[in-house]
Amino acid sequence: MNRRLRNALKGLTVADGDRRRRAMEPFVRATFDMFIRYLYRYLGNEVECEDVLEDVYADIWENAERLRHVATERELLRTVYMYYMRKHLREVYRRMNRHLYLPQKDLENLTAPELGILETMSQIEMEQVLHRAMGRLKARERRAVELWMEGYSSRAIANELRTTVGAVKMLKFRTTLKLKSMLNEYCDNG
Amino acid sequence: MADINRTIQELLSDYAGALRDGCVPVFLKSLTRQEGQTIGSSGEFWDATEVVRVLNGVGFAGKAATADVGLFTSRVDANIVSRLKKPKTSSRPRRTTEGRSQTAPRRTEETV
Numbered sequence: 001m002n003r004r005l006r007n008a009l010k011g012l013t014v015a016d017g018d019r020r021r022r023a024m025e026p027f028v029r030a031t032f033d034m035f036i037r038y039l040y041r042y043l044g045n046e047v048e049c050e051d052v053l054e055d056v057y058a059d060i061w062e063n064a065e066r067l068r069h070v071a072t073e074r075e076l077l078r079t080v081y082m083y084y085m086r087k088h089l090r091e092v093y094r095r096m097n098r099h100l101y102l103p104q105k106d107l108e109n110l111t112a113p114e115l116g117i118l119e120t121m122s123q124i125e126m127e128q129v130l131h132r133a134m135g136r137l138k139a140r141e142r143r144a145v146e147l148w149m150e151g152y153s154s155r156a157i158a159n160e161l162r163t164t165v166g167a168v169k170m171l172k173f174r175t176t177l178k179l180k181s182m183l184n185e186y187c188d189n190g
Numbered sequence: 191m192a193d194i195n196r197t198i199q200e201l202l203s204d205y206a207g208a209l210r211d212g213c214v215p216v217f218l219k220s221l222t223r224q225e226g227q228t229i230g231s232s233g234e235f236w237d238a239t240e241v242v243r244v245l246n247g248v249g250f251a252g253k254a255a256t257a258d259v260g261l262f263t264s265r266v267d268a269n270i271v272s273r274l275k276k277p278k279t280s281s282r283p284r285r286t287t288e289g290r291s292q293t294a295p296r297r298t299e300e301t302v
Contacts, residue, residue: 021270028263041247045212050257050265058269093215100218101226109236110205110229111214116240127248149249151210154203172206173199176238176245183241 001073005030009076012064024061031076035085037123038077042089042111052088059084078120086112118183133182141175148172195224198232206242210250 008030011023035056039049060067066083070076089112100107113119121129134142140161147157158168196204201221208217221229229235257265 017274021267024266024270025263028266029259032259032262037247040250041243042209043212044209044214044246044250046257048212050262054262054265054269057266058273061266061270062273093218101221101223102218103226103230106226106230107218110218110239113240118240118244121244123247126244130244130248145245148206149245151250153207166200169197169199169203173202173234173238176202176241177234180237180241183244 013068056084209246
């Protein structure tokens with residue numbers, strides 16, 4: 001963890017509310033980018049990410065006890081997700097539950113899941129691991145994932161790969177599962 | 191997402207699309223009862239969603255247009271101020287020691 005973040009964290013754990021409030025600014029500056037990218041994984045929407053993050057920071061100001069013994073960035077991300085973000089992520093979708101055919105548990109797993117090994121990785125670490133795993137895919141599978149990550153729809157990918165939309169969906173599904181086992185392998189070895 | 195009773199790979203594809211476009215609620219509302227059951231019983235679907243979230247983070251989080259940190263800090267500060275002003279309310283009336291007999295200190299406390 002860099003010194004700026006460590007100092008910012010120290011300021012959050014003082015008892016005086018006003019001092020804690022002043023300490024929020026350096027903390028927000030040091031973590032905003034990291035947190036918003038992390039939330040984006042679950043929401044995919046900048047406006048919602050900012051709304052949730054605003055409440056997350058205010059909760060941290062109210063009670064930063066959980067962050068007292070955090071030593072690394074990874075630990076910080078994990079703690080903030082588990083104790084501050086997850087609650088708000090669930091709230092985003094809680095009201096919808098009455099109108100859905102999805103059991104509450106599945107809804108929670110889909111919108112604010114337990115942290116898997118992959119999800120505790122930092123952005124940079126994740127990019128490196130994914131890059132390596134992509135290199136082990138077949139050319140067609142890799143192309144499909146690359147196009148998907150560029151924002152292509154299934155139909156556009158099908159046009160590019162000269163196949164049907166159904167085949168592309170199946171290809172994406174199989175490739176995703178393949179990537180999952182490759183990434184798990186990496187985590188187990190690392 | 192107009193199809194009914196989509197297969198698991200179609201559901202994953204639609205979930206990934208919804209996550210990318212930031213409209214997960216639309217995907218959730220589109221689920222039929224049977225699709226809900228399909229999702230619930232498919233371990234592969236849950237494995238795949240984890241990777242989809244990772245891909246979403248790596249592929250699109252960097253491209254997202256986020257607010258200026260300075261402006262955002264003032265939003266956070268305003269939120270804190272509003273919490274400071276808001277009196278802490280609770281559904282139950284506060285307990286007071288008034289009118290209650292004082293219990294004798296425990297033996298362990300005496301020794302300390």
